[in-house]
Amino acid sequence: MNHMTPSKKTSPNDDRRLALRIVTMPRDTNQYGTIFGGVILSYIDQASFVEARRHGVHRWVTASMDRVDFIAPVQLGDIVNFYTRTERLGTTSVTVLVDVEVQRYLTGATVAVTSASVAMVAVGPDCKPIPFASPPSVDGAGICPDPDPNPGNAPQKARP
Ligand SMILES: CC(C)(COP(=O)(O)OP(=O)(O)OC[C@H]1O[C@@H](n2cnc3c(N)ncnc32)[C@H](O)[C@@H]1OP(=O)(O)O)[C@@H](O)C(=O)NCCC(=O)NCCS
Numbered sequence: 001m002n003h004m005t006p007s008k009k010t011s012p013n014d015d016r017r018l019a020l021r022i023v024t025m026p027r028d029t030n031q032y033g034t035i036f037g038g039v040i041l042s043y044i045d046q047a048s049f050v051e052a053r054r055h056g057v058h059r060w061v062t063a064s065m066d067r068v069d070f071i072a073p074v075q076l077g078d079i080v081n082f083y084t085r086t087e088r089l090g091t092t093s094v095t096v097l098v099d100v101e102v103q104r105y106l107t108g109a110t111v112a113v114t115s116a117s118v119a120m121v122a123v124g125p126d127c128k129p130i131p132f133a134s135p136p137s138v139d140g141a142g143i144c145p146d147p148d149p150n151p152g153n154a155p156q157k158a159r160p
Helices: 037-053
Strands: 017-023 059-065 079-089 093-103 110-123
Touching (some): 037 059, 037 110
16 A cells, blocks of 8 residues: 555544533632533533434433543643443433543643443433334424524515
8 A cells, every 4th residue: 555545544433423512611610720520420411412312302311320530630721522422222222432532721732531431211201211213202392493594485475
């Protein structure tokens, strides 16, 4: 192979997607200026929800989150990226792997912070598990519709 040709090697990260990106704020810090672990856990939960939603329009609840080890601190002003991939598809549940990486505000360096495996379960209106492959179980009741992106296509109203 021509050594100038980029190799097609796939990395284990190729199938993950960016579910959330946030900037840490003073309200998230402890008295030492680093971010509370629980704040990151909350975003892990939300990122898992974003990934689960890809598999069905339902109420999704968090059934479990496995052990979470923080290997580097998150600092004030860091940009925190939450990457997700679906690890396992069950019947009513999906297991989502969340990788958390920061981009340091001062240097731009990327640092791995933690990973978590989160089990999300689709539940119906009665809060009982339902197969996530079933048709949407939540509707838009109470949600205002988006504006028509192509108003020119709307049928013209007859003017009085
Ligand atoms: C999660 C919950 C819906 C499971 O209800 P359940 O009646 O015990 O469910 P079942 O035993 O029938 O299991 C349903 C699915 O959930 C999975 N599951 C249940 N508990 C689990 C756990 N602790 N960890 C991982 N997966 C779990 C099962 O493996 C099953 O998956 P599958 O259908 O893909 O095979 C129920 O326990 C619940 O509502 N918990 C509270 C969730 C919540 O409110 N989270 C936010 C807390 S603030």
